[in-house]
């Protein structure tokens with residue numbers, strides 16, 4: 001098991017009372033799975049990723065990453081994280097932003113350069129390596145931040161709505177690329193999205209969440225074939241799974 | 257020409273006309289020439305002429321006329337200022353204004369850095385400030401004890417260069433630079449330590465606050481007791497004055513990086529020093545430069561004032577306090593000019609460096 005959450009709880013103490021961000025979350029994610037978290041805004045998707053990443057401490061229950069407490073996993077550089085916003089350092093060029101984690105890991109500058117070039121090419125930012133983040137569009141910035149997380153090359157990828165700011169065409173393209181990368185590398189990916197087709201297209205497992213308190217309402221295992229061309233989204237099987245996700249989401253809303 | 261430019265032009269022509277009518281028999285040839293030029297320039301108000309001969313409305317023409325008129329006025333100063341001369345002085349100034357107005361209007365759409373506008377306009381203001389200072393002090397016969405004309409101060413700067421250099425060396429090159437470096441440097445280091453430990457933060461901030469509230473007038477004599485009459489005690493005053501602004505600014509700078517950026521470095525399991533050098537310090541640079549600029553001014557003030565309380569017989573502050581007693585106000589002003597030049601030069605150098613280093617900050621970004 002890469003991730004094992006058991007009765008996971010997280011309450012935020014705020015000025016106007018306690019927010020139950022996560023309530024009794026049970027979830028297991030195996031090695032090589034592609035798991036999507038989907039749910040309405042504020043249902044705790046980001047919070048859950050942050051708990052896995054040891055950026056937030058749960059107030060109850062237990063969570064293990066690679067069989068270790070999250071802190072140890074973090075210190076072992078077990079995961080790469082793509083934040084909901086690009087979070088690029090404005091005093092570094094795109095290339096130097098992508099090489100930041102590599103510098104911290106202490107890679108040789110030759111290897112840094114090689115990886116940076118590969119990643120820039122992968123996300124389609126060729127020729128922009130020397131630009132500064134504020135000279136790029138929001139979507140391009142987000143792609144740079146994806147490249148940065150991929151350059152880190154951890155076995156677990158945590159991605160918080162990485163494609164939310166991108167247009168449909170680029171999004172499709174990056175979805176395909178991500179899927180290929182996942183198949184090729186066998187990484188475990190934990191992917192937050194608001195888009196049902198995206199979740200179904202990418203995932204082996206779809207986790208549907210609902211808010212107040214944030215909890216899991218459904219876990220759908222997808223039996224789509226591993227080989228997924230983009231037009232698989234037209235097939236009856238795909239639509240069937242999408243329908244089930246939609247119902248799960250609706251149920252969560254009905255509770256409000 | 258825009259409405260404002262026409263108005264300036266008309267006003268200048270009127271002044272020139274008044275000067276001609278009022279002082280035709282008394283004016284020197286140079287003044288007559290200037291007044292004549294100004295009046296002729298009034299004809300540019302006719303749209304037909306401006307259309308037929310566009311060269312006549314170029315800013316360069318205004319600049320030349322304004323300089324000719326200004327020189328004529330300066331040359332005539334010793335004979336006393338009559339109404340006609342004042343008219344030409346004002347016309348000269350109006351044409352100078354016109355030149356700047358037109359240059360800036362031409363430049364309004366241009367992008368990028370323009371040396372003419374960035375350097376020329378301040379120089380222009382400086383020139384006219386000195387011009388009217390000179391004209392008013394001499395023309396109105398103001399006693400030099402109250403306000404010497406710039407020419408007299410300039411003469412002092414030239415004749416007393418050796419003394420001024422010695423004072424500059426004592427006050428600026430020794431006391432200010434040493435105190436500034438020690439004050440800012442130690443505050444920077446302390447801020448980094450304080451940022452790391454909550455205990456130190458609680459201890460140091462109130463103390464820093466307290467030190468910065470100490471009146472320099474009280475601190476200076478004590479520093480003289482501790483460190484002697486020479487520049488070391490002045491440097492100590494400068495240290496006391498510059499420490500707190502630097503510490504507080506560096507501290508806010510060190511926490512300027514956003515929560516998400518810190519989280520990012522955490523996900524890489526970055527160590528303390530890595531976070532400091534790759535995130536916190538770069539993000540703190542705008543704050544640090546702010547303090548460095550404030551302190552460059554504070555340090556100069558501190559060192560000069562500290563010299564009022566005991567000093568060997570050299571130094572800007574020492575010279576100011578003794579020469580005031582001897583009514584040598586031109587020397588006092590010369591010292592002030594030296595201090596002002598040193599102060600602006602260091603401020604300017606810091607600003608240039610800041611632009612270089614914090615080019616990424618929203619206030620300096622270039623596409």
Ligand SMILES: Nc1ncnc2c1ncn2[C@@H]1O[C@H](COP(=O)(O)OP(=O)(O)OP(=O)(O)O)[C@@H](O)[C@H]1O
Nearest residue numbers: 012014019021040041042043044045046047048214
């Ligand atoms: N630091 C915090 N302090 C207090 N409350 C928080 C904090 N972070 C999140 N919350 C609350 O926890 C809940 C879950 O937030 P979270 O950011 O995980 O939502 P999300 O599912 O990622 O939403 P979105 O799709 O809009 O990104 C929200 O109600 C939010 O207000």
Ligand SMILES: [Mg+2]
Nearest residue numbers: 045046084160
């Ligand atoms: Mg979120």
